[in-house]
Amino acid sequence: MTAFAPSRPARRAAYVASAELVPDVLSGSVLAVARMISRAEAGYAEASEALSEIYRHTGKAHVVGITGVPGAGKSTLVAALIKAFASDGQKVGVIAVDPSSPFSGGAILGDRVRMSDAAQSSQAFVRSMATRGHLGGLARATLQAVDVLDAAGYSPIIIETVGVGQDEVEVVTAAHTIVVLSAPGLGDDIQAIKAGILEIADIHAVSKCDRPDAPAAVAALRGMMTLGPGRPGSDWQAPVLPVSSVSGEHISELKDAISRHWDHLRDSGELHDRERNIGRTRILGTARQLFQDRFKRDVTELETHVQAVVDRAMDPSVAACLLLGWENEVQVK
C-alpha cells in the first residue's frame, strides 16, 4: 500500500530571508507574522537579527495573560474576548499554549476548536503554540511571538497558558494583566486562600456562571480577597467577575476590567515596574537557556563533570561553577 503522491516539478516556496520579512511584519502581513513566529520558535540563527529589529518596534501592546486549570474554559473565554475587543475595532492577537508530549515531542493543539468562529475575524490573529518541553505554563518562544504581534500592531495580545495546576505562575512575568479563570465546583474556600496561582490575579473570573454552583465559587474568592491585602506594591483591588462564555453574560464587564487595569498600570506608574520585571525575567531566562543549550551541543565537558559528581570527587555546585568558568567562586567555597 502506498500513498498517491504525484511528484510535481520544483515545489514552490523558497526560503525568504528573515530580514526581508521584517517590513511585511511591521505592515501587518498575516503570512509574514506567522512565518516569523515559526522562526522564533525554531530558534533559527538566521532570524535573530530580524527579531532584534522587530523588538525595537514593540512596547505598544497591552499583554494579557489568561490562566487557569484544564477545562476551566480558557479557550472559550478567549474566543468571547476576541469578539468583544474586535467589535471595538481593536486588532486582537492570541497565543494559545498547549503541552507537548514528553515522549514523542508531538502535540495536539486544540484551542482553536473553541475559537474557530472568533478566529475568523479579520481583526484577530490566533496562534497555537506547543510548550516543546518548557515548564511553567508557557512555551519557550511565547514572548518572542508576542513581540512579533506587538510590532505588527496587535493590541491587546492575549496569552492563554496551558491548563495549569497550583504553581505554574510564569505568565506573571510575561504579561501586564493577569486574568485567573476559576471554574465552579473545584474546591472549598481553603483552596481559595492557598498560595500560588490565585495570588497572581489582577482580575478573577469565574467561568460557567450559568451553573448553580457558580455563586459559591464567586463567594469563596471574594471572601479570600477580604482576608488581606492584594499583590505587593499595588493598590489595585482585583475584582471577582462571574462570566458565561456560552450566554455571553458579563463578558463586556470582563473586557472593561481588563482595559481598566491597563489604564491603572499606566496612570499609577506600575507599568514601569512590570516592564522591568518582564525584561529581567527574559534576560535571566535566556541566559539559563543559552547555558543549557551550550552543553547540549558539546556534552564532553559536561559529562566529565557528571562522572566526577557521581564518583563523589566533586559536588554539584562546584561542578556548576567550573562549567560557568567561575573558578574563583570555587576557591572561595
Next chain:
Amino acid sequence: MTDSSNNSQGDGARAGIDVSSPIRVLVAKLGLDGHDRGAKVVARILRDAGMEVVYTGLYKSPNDVVSAAIQEDVDVIGVSLLSGSHLPLFQELGRCLREKKAEHIFVVAGGVIPEHDYAALSDSGVDAIVPQEARSDLIVTTIRKLIAERGRI
C-alpha cells in the same frame, strides 16, 4: 524528548543555534461531514510521530481552514473526508490557498476517496492521498517525505 529547561522564557534565536522544529499539521474536517473519529485517530498518530497537530474541529469551510493554516504556519493541511463531496471541497481549498498566496502549504487527503477521483484531486492541488485502508505509518512517511523534498521555509 525535547528541551528540559524550565522557568525561563528564552529568546532562542539569539543563541545562534539551529534547533530542528517539529512538523506542523492542521487536521481539518471540511463541509458537512460530522464523522471525526478518524481525524482524531490521525491527529493522535501524528502527535506520536512527534508532529504538532492543530485540530480545528468540525464543519469548516475551505476558507476557514486556509485562514487558520496561514496563521498557524503549518507545513501540511490534512483533510479527512467521508461524505463524498471531496471534489468540490478540495477544489475550493486549492482556490483559497492560491488566492491567499499560501501554496507552500501541502494538502494531504484521506478518508473515503475512490481511486478514479485521484487525478482530479491532484489537479485541484492535493499533494498526496492516503487510502483509507493504509497502515498508520504511511500517513507519517507520506508527510515526512513531502517536507523533506521541500526543505525548510
